[in-house]
Amino acid sequence: xxxxxxxxxxxxxxxxxxxxxxxxxxxxxxxxxxxxxxxxxxxxxxxxxxxxxxxxxxxxxxxxxxxxxxxxxxxxxxxxxxxxxxxxxxxxxxxxxxxxxxxxxxxxxxxxxxxxxxxxxxxxxxxxxxxxxxxxxxxxxxxxxxxxxxxxxxxxxxxxxxxxxxxxxxxxxxxxxxxxxxxxxxxxxxxxxxxxxxxxxxxxxxxxxxxxxxxxxxxxxxxxxxxxxxxxxxxxxxxxxxxxxxxxxxxxxxxxxxxxxxxxxxxxxxxxxxxxxxxxxxxxxxxxxxxxxxxxxxxxxxxxxxxxxxxxxxxxxxxxxxxxxxxxxxxxxxxxxxxxxxxxxxxxxxxxxxxxxxxxxxxxxxxxxxxxxxxxxxxxxxxxxxxxxxxxxxxxx
Numbered sequence: 580x581x582x583x584x585x586x587x588x589x590x591x592x593x594x595x596x597x598x599x600x601x602x603x604x605x606x607x608x609x610x611x612x613x614x615x616x617x618x619x620x621x622x623x624x625x626x627x628x629x630x631x632x633x634x635x636x637x638x639x640x641x642x643x644x645x646x647x648x649x650x651x652x653x654x655x656x657x658x659x660x661x662x663x664x665x666x667x668x669x670x671x672x673x674x675x676x677x678x679x680x681x682x683x684x685x686x687x688x689x690x691x692x693x694x695x696x697x698x699x700x701x702x703x704x705x706x707x708x709x710x711x712x713x714x715x716x717x718x719x720x721x722x723x724x725x726x727x728x729x730x731x732x733x734x735x736x737x738x739x740x741x742x743x744x745x746x747x748x749x750x751x752x753x754x755x756x757x758x759x760x761x762x763x764x765x766x767x768x769x770x771x772x773x774x775x776x777x778x779x780x781x782x783x784x785x786x787x788x789x790x791x792x793x794x795x796x797x798x799x800x801x802x803x804x805x806x807x808x809x810x811x812x813x814x815x816x817x818x819x820x821x822x823x824x825x826x827x828x829x830x831x832x833x834x835x836x837x838x839x840x841x842x843x844x845x846x847x848x849x850x851x852x853x854x855x856x857x858x859x860x861x862x863x864x865x866x867x868x869x870x871x872x873x874x875x876x877x878x879x880x881x882x883x884x885x886x887x888x889x890x891x892x893x894x895x896x897x898x899x900x901x902x903x904x905x906x907x908x909x910x911x912x913x914x915x916x917x918x919x920x921x922x923x924x925x926x927x928x929x930x931x932x933x934x935x936x937x938x939x940x941x942x943x944x945x946x947x948x949x950x951x952x953x954x955x956x957x958x959x960x961x962x963x964x965x966x967x968x969x970x971x972x973x974x975x976x
Contacts, residue, residue, distance in 0.1 A: 582975050582976060583746070583747050583755070583971070583974040583975050583976060584745065584746035584747065584974060584976055585746050585747050585749075585752050586623065586626060586627070586722065586746055586747075586748065586749065586752075588746055589720055589722075589744065589746050591627055591630050591631065591632035591720060592630055592631040592632065592688070593631055593632075593633075593688055594632055594633065594719040594720050595632075595633045595635060595683060595686070595717065595718045595719045595720070596627055596632040596633065596634055596635065596718065596719065596720045596721075596722055597635050597637055597714070597717075597718040597720070597721045597722065597735075597739060597743070598620070598623060598624065598627065598634060598635065598636050598637065598722045598723075598724055598748060599637050599638070599721070599722070599723045599724060599725045599728070599735050599736055599739070599970075600616075600617075600620040600623075600624075600636050600637070600638050600724050600725055600748075601616050601620075601638060601639075601724075601725040601726075601727045601728050601954075602616060602617060602620075602636070602638035602640060602653055602656045602693075603616070603638065603639055603640050603641065603727075603728075604616050604617060604640075604656065606655060609650075609655055610655055611655055611656060611659045614659050614663070615954055616727070616954055617656065617659055617660055617663060618663065619750045619954065620636075620724055620748070620750060621663055621664065622748075622749040622750065623722065623724045623748035623749045623750060624636070624660075624664065624691060625664065626749065627722070628664075628689045628690075628691060629689070631688040631689060632688070632689070632720075633683070633686040633687070633688065633689075633690055633692070634689075634690065634691045634692070635683060635686075635692050635694060635717070635718060636660075636691065636692065636693045636694065637674060637694055637697055637714070637735045638653060638656075638693075638696070638697065638725070638735075639696060639697050639698040639703065639728070639733075639735070640652070640653050640696045640698070641696075641698070642698070643696060643698050643699055644698075644701075645698065645699070645700060645701030645702075645703070645704070646699065646701075647695075647696075647699045648699075651696055651698075651699075652695065652696060653670075653693055653694075653695055653696050654670055654695075656693060657669075657670045657693050660691070660693065664691065666691070667691075668691045668692070668693060669682060669685075669686075669690065669691070669692045669693070670682075670692070670693050670694075670695075671683070671692060671693070671694050671695060672695050673694070673695050673699070674694040674695050674696070674697050674699070674700070674714065674735075675700065675710070675713040675714055675717070676713070678695075679694055679695075679717055680716075680717055682694075683717050697714075697733075697734065697735045702734055703733050703734045703735060704731075704733055704734075705734075706732050706733055706734050706737060706738045707734060707738075708738070710734050710738075711734045711738035711739060711741075711742060712742070714734060714735065714738075714739060715739060715742045715743055718739075718743060719743070719744075720743060720744050720745070720746075721739045721740055721743040721744065721745040721746075722745070722746050722747070722748045723736065723740060723745065723746075723747060723748060723751055723970055723973075723974060724747070724748025724749065724750045724751050725750075725751070725970070726750065726751050726754040726755070726953070726955050726958055726970075726971075727953075727954060727955035727956065727957075727958050727959075728958065728970060729751070729955075729958050729968040729969070729970030729971050730957050730958040730961045730962075730966070730968045730969070730970070731969065731970065732969035732970070736969070736970040737969040737970050737972075737973045740970070740973035740974055741973060745973065745974055746974065747971075747974050751971075751974075753951075754951075754953060754955070755971065757930050757950065757951040757953075758930065758953070758959075758962055760892075760928065760930075761892055761894050761928060761930035761951075762791060762894060762962070762963065765891070765892035765928070766891035766892050766928060767793055767891055767892065768793040768794060768889060768890045768891060768892075769791065769792050769793050769794075769890065769891070769892040769893075769894070770792060770793065770794040770795075770796065770886060770887065770890040770892065770893045770894070771788045771791075771792040771794070771795050771796065771893070771894045771895075771896075772796045772798065772883070772893060772894070772895045772896070772897075772899075772914070773785065773788065773795065773796065773797055773798070773799075773801070773896050773897055774797075774798035774799030774801070774802075774896070774897030774898045774899045774900075774911070774935075775799045775800065775801055775896070775897035775898065775933075775935060776799060776800040776801065776817060777800060777801055777804075777817075777819060778801040778804045778805075778819055778822050778825065778826060779819055779822060781801065781896075781897075781960075782822075782825055782829075783964040783965075783966075784896070784960060784963050784964045785797075785829050786829060786832060787963065787964050787965040788838075788894075788963065789829060789832045789833040789836055789838040789840070790832070790836050790838075792838050792894070793837070793838060793839065793890075794838070794839045794841060794886050794889075794890065795833065795838050795839070795840050795841065796841040796883055796886065796899075797840060797841065797842055798843070798875060798883075798897070798898070798899035798900065798910070798911075799897055799898055799899055799900065800816070800817040800818075800901075801897075802842055802843055802875075803816045803817055803818045803872055804818050804819045804820075804822055804823060804826050805826045805829075805830070805840075805842055806842060806843065806863070807820060807823055807826075808823035808824070808826040808827050808830075809842075811863045811866075812863055812864070812866045813863075813866060813872055814848065814866045814867055814868055814869060814870035814871060814872065815868070815869055815870065815871055816866075816870070816871050816872040816873075817871075817872075841882065841883060841886060843872075843875050843876070843879045844862075844876065844878045844879045844882055845860055845861065845862050845863075845875070845876030845877070845878045845879055846860070846861060846863070846866065846872045846873075846874065846875060846876050846879070847859070847860055847872070847873055847874035847875070847876055847900070847906070847907060847909070847910075848860075848861055848866060848867070848870035848871060848872055848873065849870070849871055849873055849907075850869060850870065850871070851871070852871060852873060852901065852904065853904065854904050854905055855905070858873070858906060858907075860876040860877065861876070873900055873901045873904075873907040874899070874900030874901060874906070874907040874908070874909055874910050874911075875899050875900055875910035876910075879910065880899075880909075880910050880913050880914055883899075883910075883914050884913075884914065884917045887914070887917055887918050887921055887927070888921065888925075890927065891927065891928065892927070892928045892929075892930075893918055893927060893928070893929040893930070894930055894931070894963065895915075895918070895929060895930070895931035895932075895936060895940075895949075896931065896932060896933045896936050896959070896960070896963060897933060897935055897936055897939075898911040898935055898936070898939040899911045899914060902938075902939045902942060903938075908939075908942060908943075911939050911942075911943060912942065912943040915939070915940055915943040915945045916943055916944075916945055918945070918949070919943075919945040919948035919949060922948055922949060922950055923948065927950075928950045929949045929950050929951075930949070930950055930951045930952075930953070931949050931951070931952045931953070932952060932953030932954070932955055932956075932959035932960075933953075933956055933959055933960060934956045936952075937952060937954060940952060958970075
């Protein structure tokens with residue numbers, strides 16, 4: 580039994596159903612540049628439409644700060660969504676008031692309508708009860724299918740669930756199922772792979788994971804701070820020396836909880852950070868004063884691969900090196916491809932998420948090979964940190 584309601588718990592026929600989606604998608608020259616988040620909403624939209632609901636889509640886009648901005652309109656999404664659904668999608672130039680209600684009154688069963696950017700009203704981010712009521716008067720039911728916005732207690736992500744019969748959409752349900760399986764109730768050994776530039780952005784995440792994981796791999800620029808804390812030479816690499824004591828605290832906590840921390844054994848260094856620059860693999864004794872550590876070396880990758888081979892569950896957030904510039908993408912690509920093979924060959928569960936993570940896994944060509952890849956950024960991180968997400972909490976039975 581899930582602790583929250585799903586589409587299976589709602590009678591949607593002939594009902595006006597608000598669906599909170601995340602259509603805050605990349606745009607270029609006024610057109611949608613990446614439709615991934617739109618595609619993820621399709622199962623919920625199609626199911627509701629086939630069941631005879633009037634499907635009314637709510638989303639934010641950008642940061643208009645409570646006022647209309649034409650360049651932040653959701654109108655460009657409508658054509659893309661219509662093409663994906665293979666049918667007409669209408670658009671209302673506001674999410675409340677006369678324009679919204681008039682468009683909704685014209686709907687028949689199965690219709691799909693996109694309302695204008697909820698953040699064109701200050702009441703959205705303020706979770707203002709007056710704005711919530713103005714939204715709610717145009718709907719009978721509420722479905723949240725935007726896990727990526729569930730860490731925000733806004734009117735369309737949390738407020739509506741308090742005043743309308745509510746449920747999780749299929750994408751939200753799918754995400755929660757996988758995240759729960761990976762973190763709350765994982766098959767063990769459970770391994771976390773955490774990369775990225777700075778430890779300062781992931782302190783709570785690391786502290787939570789050393790209490791839950793059996794193995795914790797630390798890569799990316801943040802590994803340099805751990806290495807610095809242990810007295811290793813790191814040259815002029817990215818580092819946060821003032822957080823050395825925090826790194827030591829995390830390592831101490833890991834000893835207490837029985838979590839094995841994996842740090843780099845060898846590294847790839849260069850004098851400058853640019854494509855095609857000369858680089859070499861060295862041990863820490865040979866990192867020069869003017870060297871920058873930009874990736875993990877082959878011994879480190881082999882060590883990580885051996886740990887992946889022993890694991891039953893892997894949670895992945897962040898790249899292992901400066902993957903945006905070759906050849907410093909090698910460790911991320913090789914480790915990710917090895918994990919993907921284990922999914923296929925051994926049934927390993929690998930759940931990944933975070934903005935840089937999605938880009939890195941796309942670069943490695945394994946997005947479709949991992950068990951689940953979350954397109955959520957902040958919400959995914961807060962979930963890994965063990966925080967309660969308002970948009971999920973509001974759906975609980």
